[in-house]
Amino acid sequence: MQRDTPVQAGGGLRGKRGYDGALVQEEYVTVLISFDIDGTLEVGDPPGPLTMDMVRLVRDKGFLIGSCSDRTLSGQRGIWATHEIEVDFVVSKHMLPDVKAKFEADTYVHIGDREDLDRQYALKAGFDFLWPDEAVAHDYFQPAP
Amino acid sequence: MTTPIATDAMYRNDEGMGIWEHRGKVAAVGVGHAPTARRWDGRPETCVGAISIQALRQAIADAGVAPDQIDGLVVVRETTTGAFWEEGKPLPMDVIQSFQQTDDPLDGIAKLSAEWLLANMPELSNVKFTMYGPGCMSNALNVTAQAVGDGLAHTCLVVKSWHNFEGRYYQGGANAGDALPGTPAITQLWGGPASYSTALQFAEYCRKYGKTHEMMAPFMENSRRNGLRFPEGYWAQHRPEELGPEDYLASRWIAKPANLFDNDIPIMMSGAYLFSTAERAADMKQKPVYILNHASSNTRPRSLLPTLDEVEDDTARTGRKIYEGAGITADDLSFENMYDGFSLFHQFHLEGLGFRGIKFGEALDFYATDISIEGPNPVSPSGGNVGSGRSRVWMHTDCIQQLQGRAGERQVTGVTPEVAVSGGPMPLGGNFTVWSASPD
Numbered sequence: 256m257q258r259d260t261p262v263q264a265g266g267g268l269r270g271k272r273g274y275d276g277a278l279v280q281e282e283y284v285t286v287l288i289s290f291d292i293d294g295t296l297e298v299g300d301p302p303g304p305l306t307m308d309m310v311r312l313v314r315d316k317g318f319l320i321g322s323c324s325d326r327t328l329s330g331q332r333g334i335w336a337t338h339e340i341e342v343d344f345v346v347s348k349h350m351l352p353d354v355k356a357k358f359e360a361d362t363y364v365h366i367g368d369r370e371d372l373d374r375q376y377a378l379k380a381g382f383d384f385l386w387p388d389e390a391v392a393h394d395y396f397q398p399a400p
Numbered sequence: 401m402t403t404p405i406a407t408d409a410m411y412r413n414d415e416g417m418g419i420w421e422h423r424g425k426v427a428a429v430g431v432g433h434a435p436t437a438r439r440w441d442g443r444p445e446t447c448v449g450a451i452s453i454q455a456l457r458q459a460i461a462d463a464g465v466a467p468d469q470i471d472g473l474v475v476v477r478e479t480t481t482g483a484f485w486e487e488g489k490p491l492p493m494d495v496i497q498s499f500q501q502t503d504d505p506l507d508g509i510a511k512l513s514a515e516w517l518l519a520n521m522p523e524l525s526n527v528k529f530t531m532y533g534p535g536c537m538s539n540a541l542n543v544t545a546q547a548v549g550d551g552l553a554h555t556c557l558v559v560k561s562w563h564n565f566e567g568r569y570y571q572g573g574a575n576a577g578d579a580l581p582g583t584p585a586i587t588q589l590w591g592g593p594a595s596y597s598t599a600l601q602f603a604e605y606c607r608k609y610g611k612t613h614e615m616m617a618p619f620m621e622n623s624r625r626n627g628l629r630f631p632e633g634y635w636a637q638h639r640p641e642e643l644g645p646e647d648y649l650a651s652r653w654i655a656k657p658a659n660l661f662d663n664d665i666p667i668m669m670s671g672a673y674l675f676s677t678a679e680r681a682a683d684m685k686q687k688p689v690y691i692l693n694h695a696s697s698n699t700r701p702r703s704l705l706p707t708l709d710e711v712e713d714d715t716a717r718t719g720r721k722i723y724e725g726a727g728i729t730a731d732d733l734s735f736e737n738m739y740d741g742f743s744l745f746h747q748f749h750l751e752g753l754g755f756r757g758i759k760f761g762e763a764l765d766f767y768a769t770d771i772s773i774e775g776p777n778p779v780s781p782s783g784g785n786v787g788s789g790r791s792r793v794w795m796h797t798d799c800i801q802q803l804q805g806r807a808g809e810r811q812v813t814g815v816t817p818e819v820a821v822s823g824g825p826m827p828l829g830g831n832f833t834v835w836s837a838s839p840d
Contacts, residue, residue, distance in 0.1 A: 300639075325652070325660055327647035348652050
């Protein structure tokens with residue numbers, strides 16, 4: 256299922272530091288995460304290390320989320336619907352620039368398992384990139400304190 | 401015994417050969433398919449040799465024939481076009497030792513010999529004739545039909561299998577080297593993706609006839625729909641996903657104007673058939689499907705890649721050969737079931753046949769009409785590789801099952817299934833079989 260509009264455009268608090276490095280305030284930042292499916296998510300073929308509960312976790316944190324895969328758009332929607340996860344976008348592999356144009360965020364991240372189809376596309380589109388194993392260990396996927 | 405590769409004498413390459421001398425005297429009866437998988441999981445019971453045995457045993461059982469009554473075996477030795485055992489990668493000894501071996505340790509894992517099959521199927525104790533049909537089931541079917549017709553075997557199995565390993569397709573084998581001899585140095589090592597020659601032909605087709613890639617969408621949707629009704633196929637077994645126009649047109653380019661879904665998905669699969677003489681087939685378990693003709697194209701392009709003009713000339717020539725040897729016309733075809741893996745050349749085959757009277761440049765408009773299995777003009781009722789994954793086998797199984805009336809949810813209902821043709825792979829250089837519900 257796909258959210259018509261972001262239910263909450265946010266991602267978490269980020270510390271803002273003054274010229275001397277001291278923490279002077281915290282600001283709300285928006286994080287958008289694009290998930291590859293095969294080799295990245297547990298439901299992929301082959302299965303990846305990111306569980307659907309991890310996806311739910313970042314969704315509940317208010318991240319903008321969606322999938323960017325070579326799977327059909329209807330197939331991607333079917334996966335999200337099966338797992339009752341509302342997402343903000345589903346796109347084909349080459350459409351990360353469209354995602355960036357459509358959604359305003361402070362940080363754009365794509366997680367995938369292929370150098371050519373994930374990392375290169377992501378960096379070219381101005382996304383940060385995480386390998387699935389890196390993502391699992393990232394703060395994004397840790398429960399909020 | 402050492403298995404020979406079929407010689408030119410087994411094929412009907414030329415126009416003017418007249419009616420096939422064995423027309424209606426050879427029949428397909430049994431069909432067998434092993435379960436598909438996206439890639440090999442490394443287990444002995446799922447290696448390409450094991451699934452081949454599984455498919456062959458199914459075909460034997462399906463025909464209701466005692467294994468010791470089988471005297472022929474035709475095999476496609478090659479089990480991939482782009483997934484090769486990496487040089488230096490340790491051999492899977494546990495798998496190798498699970499079977500009777502030949503001299504080649506990768507036999508049954510990355511290739512398939514008739515000797516390996518016979519060593520591991522002791523029930524085939526009376527096989528006296530073996531032969532290789534190179535490359536495709538389409539080729540092997542021609543060889544099998546001719547062999548049974550010529551009396552080289554009276555009850556003959558034919559099998560084509562595919563393996564797929566981890567890693568990227570077409571990146572290993574000779575392509576991983578620094579040099580290749582001859583033309584492949586240009587077409588493979590320094591060339592584009594495998595579909596690029598078809599993409600070039602399709603681009604010229606669109607320019608010549610004023611068509612667009614978007615016009616392929618109804619064919620793709622129909623093919624996947626049919627494939628999802630093919631329980632032996634990959635998409636039906638593993639990922640029952642439709643392929644609607646939005647899905648198809650949103651996909652990325654592989655070799656523009658060929659996108660991802662215009663390229664078939666490599667899989668593990670095996671398909672096998674049991675052929676026999678018409679007389680013997682009459683007493684078997686399934687309804688015989690008679691072979692009216694087989695025809696081949698051995699045309700070579702003038703240069704590195706076939707031009708659209710060469711493609712159209714040759715598919716028209718192939719159509720004439722198919723009809724001449726079978727003693728039929730395009731009007732006799734109940735449906736159309738030519739190869740589609742790459743989807744962008746399917747219309748070349750279709751137009752060459754003149755199916756339902758369509759001419760060159762008209763197929764994409766034809767796709768916009770009712771081409772479903774329920775309609776009067778079924779196109780690719782098998783769903784082909786688009787519908788079930790890379791095998792080059794589905795269209796043959798479908799022809800047999802349609803004419804036997806056991807295609808299940810895929811059974812054509814808008815026409816009476818009486819005569820069909822299937823074959824491929826490429827528009828230049830294919831092999832084709834004409835099937836009939838009756839020998840006459």
